[in-house]
Amino acid sequence: MFKKLLAKSAKKDKPAQTIAEHTNELIKQWDLFGKIYPSALSDKDWKILLLAVKYHDVGKANTKFQNKVHDIEERIKDLFPEFAEIPHGYVSCAFIPIDDLLEQYSEEEVTILILAVYYHHEREEQNFDDSNEDIEKELGQYVPMLVEDFGTFDTTKDLAIREEPIFDYEEFTERKYLRNRNHLNHFVRIKGLLNKLDYAASGNYEVEVPPEKLPQKMEKYFREKGHDKNELQEHLYHRQQANHVVIASTGIGKTEAALWWLGNDKGIFTLPLKVSINAIYDRLIAEIGCNRKTTGLLHSDMHAEYVKRADDQDLDLVTVTHAKNLSMPLTVTTIDQIIDFVGLYPGFEMKLATLSYSKIIIDEIQMYSPRLAAFIVLGLKYITDMGGKFLIMTATLPPLFVEALKRLDVPFEKPGKPFLKRNSDNQPIKRHVMQIVEKDLTKEEILKHALNRKVLIIVNTVTKAQQLYQAFQATEIAVSLLHGRFISQHRKEKEDAILKLGKRICTCTGIWITTQLVEASVNIDFDVLFTELSDASGLFQRMGRVYRERDYLENIPNIYVFTGEPLPSGIANTRRSIVDYTIYEKSKEVLLQYNNQLIDEQTKMDIVEQVYSREALGEVCDYMKTFDETLAWYKDLLPYQEEEKPTLRDIQNQLVIPYVIYNQNRTKIDDINEQISEKLPLDQRIKLLIELQKFTVPIATWAYDNARKRKNGEISSTIRVDRFTEYPIITYQYTEDQGLIFENDYDALFQ
Template identity: 35%
Template sequence: MFLAKSNGETLQEHVEKCLQVFQSLYEKYPDLLTEVEWDLLRQAVIAHDLGKINPLFQKLMKKGNLSEKEWDQWIPHGQLSPAMIKKDARKDEIEQIILVCAIYYHHDRPEKDRNIVREYIRNILQDEWETIKFPCDFLTKKLRTAYYSYQVQKLDELKDDEILRYILIKGCLNRIDYCASAGRLEIEASSFINGKDVAQCTENFMEKQGYARREMQTYLMQHEGENLIVTASTGSGKTEGALLWMKDSKGFYTLPLKVSINSIWRRIHENMGYKPAVLLHSDAKGFYLTQASDQDKYETARLFAAPLTITTIDQLFQFVYKVNGAEAAASALATARLVIDEIQMYEPELVAIILYGLKMLTQMGGKYLIITATFPKILYKVFEEHTIPYQCAPKSYYGDVTKRHWMKLIKDEFPIEEIVRQAETKRVLLLCNTVNYAIELYQQLQEYTDRVGLLHSRFIRKDRKKLEQEILDFAPNDPNRKENHGIWISTQIVEASLNIDFDVLYTEMCSIDSLLQRMGRVYRNRWYDGNGEPNVYVMYGDAVKRRCANIIDPEIYTYTMDTVKAYDDMLLEESEQHDMKTEMIDCVYDPEKNKAIENSRYLKKIKAKWNDLAFMGMYQYNKKDKEAKIRDIRSDTVIPISIYNRLADDGTLEEWEKRAASMDGDAQEQRAKLHEEILSYTVAISRYYADGWQLEHCNLDTIWKHSDIKLCVNRYDEELGLIKGVDSADFIL
């Protein structure tokens, strides 16, 4: 009897479970693969774990440990399993390569020297294999020690369409294996709650709220499942429209920021009552660990098994880098409808990643909807050049409120005294391009008023969560909210993340897409006439430009500056008759109105990234390589020294160490909870701005091995966050 798992599950039992999951996939999506490909996948499912007959693997499963010498001899089972397959298991050479490579790479493990593998198969594994009788005509009696190495080497010689075929089949194998290992015999969780799918729950919600179906929502229902680009303003019912477009299909809904993802999830999960919706982002595991009744939801999300997943592109699109293991997301997207919300919020390299991914997933059978307030028209050239299928809605769609913002340009710094005066009766929001300037502005305003708050990215997670709730409570997007007044200062983190509604906005000049997003934080769904008084003030000048030089593309900044001057001191209309905001973004990104955009760094970055992805080989990078990260966020996770000392003084560090020491190897959930608790005291600081940060080794190894959390000697203040300056009192540990 050969074991497949340390819990006592046999190899035969695991294969039988995998075949049940395979059958559920076949019945759910019969058109996903051809009948020939389904047969190939079935063979891969049967053979993928046969290398586990390895005596060393069996000893590890039964005894739980190996000697140092035995670990030196260890060979990952995926690199042994192809030896059991006949040389002509598939008559077609490409199919044979796909079959062998899908099995060989079904886990992401370092490759062992192939000469060592061949010797091990010949001298050790053959004897074990002869004790097994598998009634499968594609398996060989005498193990093959050389031919499959040749086929593994040919993976990179496959043509683009063959690589896509491989990614889809390998991804299906991974999903089947992951589900069976997690004890799930159905590839997908049920999409119904009380007999209703997400589209039906959305319609019920709209009926209960007395919302009549809008023109855009009707269009999306009529074109459900088609590849669409739709522009729609705030208040037009974008979220509901996207859910109606999904109908009863598997869906993924992506947004740029985690905070906005959490907000959309709560709306769908709680307001609309669609409980099968799940969250998937870098903090989702910690979120579910705090929800006692929902802890298996994270597993469902991680396996891409939920009928609706609210997520970031980081969780889905790593397959564009051809990273081992990322094929599972690609195969899930091939069966799904994908929503990309607010594409204009992404940097050009991220736009290239998204568009390259859309090209791949549509070729595999997936569908997408880009739904956005503004769409950079230069991107149509990328769609057409690379034949990405798309259909534009016949028009842009608008909400009932068509006049919300009166914009005024100010060539100066923030007018402190005027801001304080307005804050005596109104909710005033100040948005800065840098954290340092936001802190400086906050300190200036404290000299005038105590009704001022500060939120930016350099607070530890616990404090940031608290501050996010405070700003939401201060300026909720709620027509029945109570009267309030005061000032909040923040950065671009609130552009599309928090559902807040202020009365007045003061912002530094930025790119046109960010500027329009920032306007959306005031008068979100309210009419504004202003009686001649603006409610959006935009600061510009040399000082502003200098502060954002490393943050905003200088060309886009210049195009934006040239554009907005024509709309200075005007009440902006956003209606079908006259859409001034679209006019502004077109003046920057539409080549018919701004020919310079065709030779801009913005477009050159998109093209360069696309070319990098197009010429990238399979498994050139692994998941840990920084080059294969979706977002190039090079940062360090740190604990401020004052926080660390406080945790040491009050016994928290000692308590963490005791908890870690008492956990056995199977205590994954307890360990995850401990890790999330530790992370709540950390903050991420960018390596791009390394000057001014003083980092030391953080002695957390006994609590969390390889956490890579560093100690930051810079001063931390609960009001200001992490600032560039050292508090000497905190040096002593």
């Protein structure tokens, strides 16, 4: 017989851990969790969760599992080698004294407990009926050891183990029981939080990091700035326990308002663009005074961002782990990191359980694709049904989102009027005079105007931005270019430069050509905007980067909107359009009614109402069709019907290294790749990978496929990091000024 019942085998840096020791670690996490967020569960459910914690791994007390985790010399004879190993979660349920529990708990509570233990690790359903009787006899020999082991721990001495384990719980493990939404929600809370505790205990990190008194930090910040709460901030501060849909002017202080609404609750702040997420995160640290160890940054490039902010210090892997597992009291993230649970795929429960006691902030919801917008709306239904809260705040809100929330019976408050940015006289600020130009946006059109100020040019596609930049090269006028097709090192330099020029206190002038990268929540303030029309909502986001917090006192336009001849870049009467063609056409039609007029904040919101109503867009609108179809499909989805997470990103990217960049940095890139191939500590490996990624550019999969097929470039070779990670070296042209150009760099073929 074994001397100890192990839960985990010994590793190079860790000793073996017994079942009782591992369980006790989960109980410590359970206790910590309950002290930080006591209202996350009812009193009864805290007890059910504790029972799930205590029973979840007792099924590891079986010969096949113990032989796996013990050293060879400690293994014993397997009396039933012909039988397949039964997953330990299934075996654990055989030790649970069901009849005794039914005397203390309801049938639903016991069912949820057993389901949580049974499914705490997702396994393909198998039939073990042929081996049950023999395995039951074998399990009996481990009962005294379990009782003795657990009796040595004060926190687990009340664990009741069946004297004769038996597989008699089949009626309690039917997944069809979870088709009832109330049962599903109950199960998600217990099973999801069991997983959360288990991962934290196994990963040796805190399941939840205690909050750091955000309201006090906000009080101090406002006091030092000499600010009082404005109308929006007061509104949310006094309604912290409600869900909200808020329309408010750009520059009014929506971020601060959201933080007042959060209070001391767990918060998740979502934005559509990584550049704006990074900016908000840095603001929280530098201005609000939040702590890096309690404020998480979570998106696909998070490791690189954490390394940048670590300076010369070692990467704090515990902080990164807390961020990845949503263990921080405040996390800034992209929406796709949290909303995929609506697919109800196996393993979704931990994320939704975490959101059940969280407050979710969704900034600029109108910027998301119709498919992702539908996911968000349905996700809010699940979150609120589970007890979580949400705040949608935006300068422009298409009415279809409000309609969908109402249709799903999602509770929320929406004030009857928007919150408008006001000037020092307490009057709505007037920032923009708009002129519609029914032509292409060209260098010649821009040169008709005075450019000795801060000039922002926003176009719909990278190709258009590059063409416009090239056109300016023939002049003596200096311009800068920013889009998403630069290697990360060059892009960071450009983002820093445009943010510096865009500060109110900066008195310099300059011209920047950009794409939609700067559309949302990027705090820059330029003097004039030349932009292609995408749609009305996107236009107003772009306008928010001009005269952000000041009155415009002149009559001449400071916003020039080019509708194209016949269409601007990226707009087509096909599915290839970056904006739905119907929405573009309706936007143009409505905007022309306001040509050469002052466009105040209320007018912008009225225009959005006119453009984005179902009546205005009609049945032919692809955006509306996709939104409705996605909502309908996932609304009726049964739990575990889908086997994988849904893909939320509409454009799939491939990281590549431009040939010219590789050629210039060949020695360094090859050296990094050689070091990565060695066995290194995780933090060193991450730093090396990030160093390597500085030379990469994300491109759409279709562009990568074109290069593979040699349509306009080719793959000259590939840097292979491991079997999961590789960076093709691509012969597309690349310059530090223009980024990657989808044309073959013929010089690369003769190196």
